[in-house]
Amino acid sequence: MSTTSELVFIPLPIIGHLVSMVEMAKLLVDRDDRLSVTVLIMKFPFDSMIDSSVESLTASVATRIRFVLLPLQIPSLETSPMAFLYRFVESHKANVRQAVANLSACSLPRLKGLVVDMMCTSMIDVAVEFNIPSYVFIPSGMAYLGLMLYLQSLQDEQRMDLTTLNGSDAELAFPCFANPLPATKFLPLELLMKEDRQISMGHARRYRESKGILVNTFAELEPRAVEALAGLGAPVVYPVGPILNIEVESKKSFEFLDWLHQQPDASVVFLCFGSHGSFDEDQVKEIACALERSRCRFLWSLRRPPAKGKLEAPCDYADPAEVLPEGFIDRTAGVGRVIGWAPQVAILAHQAIGGFVSHCGWNSTLESIWFGVPIATWPHYAEQQFNAFQLVVELGLAAEIKMDYRRDLIKGSDSIVMADEIEGGIRRLMEGEKAEERRKKVKEASEKSRKALMEGGSSYLSLGRFIEDVTSQ
Structure with missing residues (x-):
């Protein structure tokens, strides 16, 4: 069967994020020969390991995955790593737009959506411009997703000033865990105390705008978090992990x-x-x-x-x-x-x-x-x-x-x-x-x-639902 559906992946060019997203692409094309994936690589100016990693990944992926290296952009170094990453991703939006336009001009395979890293949510704007669905990939766990949506809800819907949690001895009943979280110990206080909080809450808002969210976890590992998301107003969530690269280094x-x-x-x-x-x-x-x-x-x-x-x-x-x-x-x-x-x-x-x-x-x-x-x-x-x-x-x-x-x-x-x-x-x-x-x-x-990824396992079935959602639109 010839390839009929194309997805564009936009990973954050940090090793843990990049490798997980490429492994996700490999799972997809191995599972369904109707799919192909184009991965847009934003070259990170301070990490020489990215170049060698891309070379290694390129040599080990299927023919229906291709990499497009975007022109180098070097925004000014901000006061925090999170602020820098936000500006870095924003600086690539025009190049991403052009790459998507080139793919959209082809009649086959048909472009079916953008899959963006959890830190690249501003690229959802590009999907909107081309009237195609956007999906968010969370290379972290389900509880991270739940926390971000929970805090964003407290701030935007309940008008809570999150900075007031700093120094509090009160425990926050975050529903993804069995035990309440002591605010002074487990909450991401760096997000609550700095400008980074607004960037993080902005990402959480964009998660809600996507058509679906892929998460690198499996249901049996985080059952409470999976259950809690139902009450947080999240789009459809696909637990598809564990997504790991366990082959190259072992050889x-x-x-x-x-x-x-x-x-x-x-x-x-x-x-x-x-x-x-x-x-x-x-x-x-x-x-x-x-x-x-x-x-x-x-x-x-x-x-x-x-x-x-x-x-x-x-x-x-x-x-x-x-x-x-x-x-x-x-x-x-x-x-x-x-x-x-x-x-x-x-x-x-x-x-x-x-x-x-x-x-x-x-x-x-x-x-x-x-x-x-x-x-x-x-x-x-x-x-x-x-x-x-x-x-x-x-x-x-x-x-x-x-x-x-x-x-x-x-x-x-x-x-x-x-x-x-x-x-x-x-x-x-x-x-x-x-x-x-x-x-x-x-x-x-x-x-x-391991069972989650086998045929009939929870992540295997979840990935199948995602593929069906993408190819049927």
């Missing part, structure tokens, strides 16, 4: 994998904090002290932070010993490895990994569940990742290290988590009866995540 060979092969099953704790995860030297020393005192086997992805004031990705140290305690590498040579950038999927898939100290990004959370690895929660940007660490703690899939740590992408962090706190979290993750109970629960969640 490569890395030196430290040879070391992992020699370790007992489930004995190694893996520390990795995402594509933008890094720490200042004082915090690095506290982590090192905690690892040494815990005597746990470890694999630690340690990366150099960008210069303060720079919106750039971290890089590897030429010599990690320059920031580690003197003699640390020699003293721990028998039990641990310190590496730079980490192929996270290949590591989490390894049978020697028994725990994952994580920043609780949504992709990392889904990967840990997929491979059945318990988490120790240490979110870097609590306002963005609260749904992941709140969820895994409620489900009994995680131990806690720090729940309200905040690190600004540009300014870094003034707070330090001390070695005692880190050591305690690692021990809770790796040792004792509760750790064994947690491991069993994660294994059960892993089985559910």
Whole structure:
């Protein structure tokens, strides 16, 4: 059957968002040969990894997925990363409009809609101009979507001043979780206290304008959040996850994998904090002290932070010993490895990994569940990742290290988590009866995540409903 329906994907050019959206495109074209996808790439000026990622993705996708690189735009750096991203996306609107016009001029395949990242909602305007449906892709979880719609409703419909929640001891009964949220601990206060709040609420309003919302989750993982959305006035929602890229990295060979092969099953704790995860030297020393005192086997992805004031990705140290305690590498040579950038999927898939100290990004959370690895929660940007660490703690899939740590992408962090706190979290993750109970629960969640994507599974059926909605219009 020839391709008859075309979708345009507009991802945010940040690794976690881009990869998830491309994997979504692969699911669609693999599932139905009537579909093709054009992915419009906005080149991010401060992340050289995007270029190599696009090259890798291009080599691994089906012929009915193509990439269009848009001309480079460099807006001025605003006072916050969120404000910069908003201006960055806005600066590409004319180029997106032209790309969509070129596709619309073709009689076949017929353009059936724009699928935009949750941070690219201004591109819904382009869909309106061309009289085609728009869909929003949420690379985070259902609870994130619910929170944004809930807060936007409190502000716009109930006229609540969200900034009054700051410093309040009252608990907010957010319906996506079993337990009320302490406003001072779990709510995204960065959104409530700054201009970023208006940008975030603006995105939430645009979610409501779309024809549907695709979410990288599965119903069995977030049943309360799925149920709660029905009362929040959301458009039709399609839970289609877990959407993961688990193939490419697993086929490569890395030196430290040879070391992992020699370790007992489930004995190694893996520390990795995402594509933008890094720490200042004082915090690095506290982590090192905690690892040494815990005597746990470890694999630690340690990366150099960008210069303060720079919106750039971290890089590897030429010599990690320059920031580690003197003699640390020699003293721990028998039990641990310190590496730079980490192929996270290949590591989490390894049978020697028994725990994952994580920043609780949504992709990392889904990967840990997929491979059945318990988490120790240490979110870097609590306002963005609260749904992941709140969820895994409620489900009994995680131990806690720090729940309200905040690190600004540009300014870094003034707070330090001390070695005692880190050591305690690692021990809770790796040792004792509760750790064994947690491991069993994660294994059960892993089985559910895989079944959701199989024929007849919840996400399989949800994706089928989306395809039918798109192709039948």
